[in-house]
Amino acid sequence: MSDRWFGKAVREPGHPLAHGYPGIREPREKRGLVYHSAEGNLATMRRIILAPGPPSWTFSNPKVGRLIQHHERGTNVWANGSVAANLPFDACESEGVAGEPLTESQTQNLIDLARWYVKEEGWPGFKRLQQAWEHNEMVRFGAPPTACPSDRIPWNAIIPALEEAPMPQPTVEQILKVLELVNKWAEALRFDEPLDEKDRAAIHWLTKPS
Ligand SMILES: [Zn+2]
Numbered sequence: 001m002s003d004r005w006f007g008k009a010v011r012e013p014g015h016p017l018a019h020g021y022p023g024i025r026e027p028r029e030k031r032g033l034v035y036h037s038a039e040g041n042l043a044t045m046r047r048i049i050l051a052p053g054p055p056s057w058t059f060s061n062p063k064v065g066r067l068i069q070h071h072e073r074g075t076n077v078w079a080n081g082s083v084a085a086n087l088p089f090d091a092c093e094s095e096g097v098a099g100e101p102l103t104e105s106q107t108q109n110l111i112d113l114a115r116w117y118v119k120e121e122g123w124p125g126f127k128r129l130q131q132a133w134e135h136n137e138m139v140r141f142g143a144p145p146t147a148c149p150s151d152r153i154p155w156n157a158i159i160p161a162l163e164e165a166p167m168p169q170p171t172v173e174q175i176l177k178v179l180e181l182v183n184k185w186a187e188a189l190r191f192d193e194p195l196d197e198k199d200r201a202a203i204h205w206l207t208k209p210s
Contacts, residue, residue: 004072006116008109009059014049014070018056019077024087027074031088032131033117034080034138035110037149038093045093054078057091059113061102067092067109073120080135081143088141089133090117098150107154111161118162126162128155178206 004027005011020026038045042062049056049070057079060068071077079091092113094106102110114126123131132155135148170178181202188195195203 003120004074006059006067006069006073006113008112008116009067009069010065012046012049012060012068012070014056014077015052017052018049018054019071019075021076021083021087024076026076027072028076028087030074030090030117030121031123032090032133033114033126034085034089034091034133034135035149035153036079036091036093036135037098037152038095039097039148040095042095045095057093059090059092061092061094061106061109061113063095063103063106065105067113073117080141081138081146082141085138085141085143089138094149094152096152098147098152100152102152102154107157110153111158114158114162126159128159132159181206 036057038060042060045060049060056071056077058069058071058073058075058077060070062068073090075090076086077091078086079093080086080089092110094102094110096102096106114132117123118126118131126132129137134153135143136146139145181199184195184199185203187193
């Protein structure tokens with residue numbers, strides 16, 4: 001079973017009763033993530049998330065610092081405006097109000113969060129109106145109209161970041177091969193011995209500017 005708590009987030013559980021619907025299993029698979037504007041500061045958000053009633057959400061995104069996770073990924077939180085919007089989507093509230101752009105760290109947090117969801121939920125990507133949603137777009141799932149998140153989400157930074165291929169990770173064999181070559185190279189330098197052609201070519205390839 002995959003991890004339902006994001007390693008890059010601080011854990012501050014919300015009220016244990018403020019989520020879910022009778023007879024509906026949770027946590028459940030989610031098909032997307034809804035980004036919100038909290039329209040308030042972190043102190044207000046913390047007060048609401050500790051109350052037994054709605055609204056509740058999965059993550060708070062403070063202006064400064066790490067994401068705060070309140071419920072397990074896949075919990076049926078009450079933020080997206082309707083049951084049909086709360087069941088398939090998790091929710092992240094960014095601190096601040098309409099007219100305030102997200103801080104650089106808030107934008108990075110939303111990128112990191114989306115990456116984690118793509119990996120853990122096995123989504124094919126993070127595309128607008130597929131996995132990447134705004135609260136006001138939940139009207140199609142029966143939610144009342146809202147301005148939230150009031151154009152505060154910098155999709156033009158988030159979506160391209162999610163499209164970048166992850167850096168390829170070297171295999172253990174590749175790392176050992178490099179260490180072996182570096183060792184040979186050091187020995188050759190120490191004893192002033194020529195390297196054979198194959199090793200010379202390999203070292204040239206390793207040290208060439210990319
Ligand atoms: Zn909202």
